[in-house]
Amino acid sequence: MRRKTRRAAAATGVAALVVPLSVALSAGSAAAATCTTSTGPYQKQVEKFLGLKVDGKQSSTDCKAIRAFQTKHLIKPNIGYAGPVTWGVMNLMNKQKAVGKNPNAAGKCPTNKGRIACVNLTLQISWIQDGSKLKYGPVPVRTGRNGAETRTGSKKIYSKVRNHWSTIYKVWMPYTQFFDRGIAFHQVDKSMYAPPGSGGCVNMRKADAQAYWSLLKKGDDVYVYGRKAGT
Incomplete structure (x- = not known):
């Protein structure tokens, strides 16, 4: 099915x-x-x-x-x-835009883990919260296209590379923070709305990727939920 x-x-x-x-x-x-x-x-x-x-x-x-x-x-x-x-x-x-400054209104991102980066695939937004307090965002992101979906569930940042070179796509990926078997937050120099999507990573604008780099550390929680349209 x-x-x-x-x-x-x-x-x-x-x-x-x-x-x-x-x-x-x-x-x-x-x-x-x-x-x-x-x-x-x-x-x-x-x-x-x-x-x-x-x-x-x-x-x-x-x-x-x-x-x-x-x-x-x-x-x-x-x-x-x-x-x-x-x-x-x-x-x-x-x-x-309608989300405003209350991206976790439905309570789907955990509030009992301290600092956590949340990713809502349905709305293609991400934010960082500490408990129930919003620390950064929400900001638009670009997640995995059909066939290369960003996987959902609870994750943790396990590696940070200031300027990662992708051997798959042959491009530099600034402010890379890996959280799920090769999937990471990182900067891209294109619109967050460019179809059809990423290869699985959570693409971010430069300023947002920099902020995430400063606010998050290895071991911090990441929670991904929802479903991107067309996947």
Whole structure:
């Protein structure tokens, strides 16, 4: 049953990335530099998010604004189409903002372990708390993509490397803090919303990775819970 569920989730994730053929064609051969004239299924929602005129009709102004958002967050194709991937990112941002300064309102991250780093995969946020007191965050993070999911459960930081070289991805990973068999908190120089996700690690912005490096030490607890959309 679990295998069937994962296959269905994977299929849903792939479907969400599909852009209608008519839209792809309207973008022309230089899709990366062209705005589509097609109205997307989430046009009104996207217009509202971006502070545009909410009329549900694609305009050149709409397209340029949507395309700028897509380019910033590495959403492809970046042709200004208000599709499910673009709206999915915006909707996630809305949900993250709604959390405010009470990320553990549901009490899912343990409050009886002292200092602990919490990771909510569903909302793609992380924070550090000491007991029930919030010490840092919440901040947006980028966790594992489908097939390389960030594993859930109770963990502990077991290694800290100021600038780790990944032999798998051939990149430097600043402020790396390993907590689960090769999975770590670390800095990346890209948007936290870039699909489809990491190779399993919890990606962070530079300032957040630095803060985690300063606040956490070997042996500190980490708790990961929830489920990332599309995994």
